[in-house]
Amino acid sequence: MNKVTYTSTLSTALMKQLSHYAAHFKVQKKIIIETALKKHFEELRRKELAESFKRVAKDREMKELAEDGLGDYLKMLDR
Numbered sequence: 881m882n883k884v885t886y887t888s889t890l891s892t893a894l895m896k897q898l899s900h901y902a903a904h905f906k907v908q909k910k911i912i913i914e915t916a917l918k919k920h921f922e923e924l925r926r927k928e929l930a931e932s933f934k935r936v937a938k939d940r941e942m943k944e945l946a947e948d949g950l951g952d953y954l955k956m957l958d959r
Contacts, residue, residue: 932957 890898902909
């Protein structure tokens with residue numbers, strides 16, 4: 881996997897929490913950040929899918945398409 885170095889700032893309180901949990905669980909801070917980002921992106925993806933289903937429900941043609949081939953429709957969304 882390719883890696884990129886990223887520099888940012890965090891509030892003092894957030895950095896203290898990050899340091900505390902990294903030390904407590906004996907993991908690198910970057911692991912906690914990566915895990916948090918992955919979970920956040922998964923949640924955003926779920927929200928995107930929910931929004932797309934809401935749009936489909938309002939569009940008769942898209943609703944028929946989804947009902948006829950929901951699996952194929954989901955594959956098209958992932959492209």
